[in-house]
Amino acid sequence: MKVLLVYPPIFRVVGLASTPLPIGMLQVGQWLKNEGHQVEALNLEIGGEIRTSSIARMRQAYAETDLPATLADPRAPWRQEMRIKIESFRPDILAFSCATEQMDAAALLVEDAREILPGIRIELGGSHVEPNDWVRRIGREALMLDPALDLLSGQNPPSSFGAVLTSLGCPFDCTFCGSPKRYGRKLVNYPIEQVRSRVMAAKEAGAPYIHLMDDTVTIQKQRAIELADLMAEIGLPWRTQTRVDDLCRNPQLAAYFRDAGCSQLTFGVESGSPNILKATRKKITREQVLQAVDILNDAGVPYTANFMIGFPNETDDDVEQTLDLMDQMRPSRVLAGSVVPYPHTELHDAFPDFTDAARRWPLCQWSPFDPRFLRDDNGGRIQGPSVAALNRFFEYIDCINNHAPTPGTFSTVS
Incomplete structure (x- = not known):
């Protein structure tokens, strides 16, 4: 057929x-x-x-x-x-x-x-x-x-072919993520030779760098070292995701990755509020975030921190705690978006009023980047922080990413 x-x-x-x-x-x-x-x-x-x-x-x-x-x-x-x-x-x-x-x-x-x-x-x-x-x-x-990859040859630019998966599944169960239901909570690593084959195929397709897409690359120390050694052998610059608790447990991985050609690490913080971190089962603390930042700064590894705003039980005070954590981190770059109750996530099922409200919008607007999604008639977030808190959050991130003065504790971002 x-x-x-x-x-x-x-x-x-x-x-x-x-x-x-x-x-x-x-x-x-x-x-x-x-x-x-x-x-x-x-x-x-x-x-x-x-x-x-x-x-x-x-x-x-x-x-x-x-x-x-x-x-x-x-x-x-x-x-x-x-x-x-x-x-x-x-x-x-x-x-x-x-x-x-x-x-x-x-x-x-x-x-x-x-x-x-x-x-x-x-x-x-x-x-x-x-x-x-x-x-x-x-x-x-x-x-x-x-x-x-050949199916998209001539459509996708060569730079996009550097996206590589090295494993399946995730042992964590964050409430906003659908991965556990899609792939299970058992971590299954692809054989290292299969990863090599994928990276080489990406290189041959013209990828100038490799992005190891897994959120779980650093969960197992020996596996992380094997992947870094493979990337050093192949010789392309690369980047990947990590977790702050992985870095705290194995701080030497930061320098090891740097020496193997890793140009950037990304990790999820999501919130600076202990209440929100607990509610989302992120299983990290503010202290671990700051420790991980020190480890990366000491190793000279640039990093991107991911944040979210608009959880249905989030208050303006929770948002202020997030901004305070950003102040202390002074991140290289921030990625952020509004919370979306995607299907197959616990967030979708645990807050039926929140999800029912979301259904007032067409699916094309169920995006972390659509500022109209889940806003009430006054522009505020339904079941979440106020308009002022939302605006302040995104203003902070814009200032940080542009290395501009922020309306917070510190006046410049280095």
Whole structure:
């Protein structure tokens, strides 16, 4: 059979340049190819023009776009690209990989496809949906395969092919994360030679650096050392994620990673409030965050800290505690967004009023970067901190990322 794999747009719809590598979709593509199917892929997220890493600029792009109306425009380039592909390839199966925000675009693409091929079979996968038996079986088997990077050759830029997964699963159970339900809480490492194969394939595809995508790279010290040794051997610069408690437990990893070519580490803090950290089961403390920052600074490793705002039980005082922690950290860079009660997370199920309120918005607005999502008639966050606290939070982050004076404890960020 002929199968067309499609990654629908969302950043592109608001004009933002984005170059995602849908690894899971490409693993499914490899499985289908192994089974003898004719497979092609279409990454419709490629094509936005606003190139920025600024949280403020991303939020502005969302605020300036009427998402439902923009999606509904049949003249949109991404919808035209889909029609052209359907006409030329004439697939038997159209399979989507969708996060929550992409579901509205996928629904419109299904309508467009059925205008051309009324009998086409539709399959949905990705983090939003509950997969059917066919998708679940393929996904389970495909997860052990290397992604078929060739399916997006000529669509994705070479820099995007550096995204590499080295493991599956996560032993933690943060309330805002859907990974435990999707992949389980058992950590399964890919064999180191399979990781080597993936990194070499990325290098051969033209990737100038490697991004080890796992949140769990540093959980097991010996495994972390093996990965660092592999990256040093291959010789490309690389970056990855860590946890602050991993660094506190094994501080020598920071310098080891630096010497192996690691150019940046990213870790989640989420909040500076002990109450919020406890409620989300993040299983870290403020003290551990500051200890990890000292370790990275001593080793000379740049880092990015991730934060979230807008938990349904979060107060303005919780936000102030987060800003106070930022003051003490003086991070190199901050990534942040508003909390979204995504399906398959405990947050989605544990706060039904919060989730019911979220359903007033179309799925395309279920984004951490859409400033209109979950706002009441006065612009405040439903079941969360005030408008003033939200604005202050994002103002802080904008100042930190621009190395500008902040309206807080310290006047400059070094």
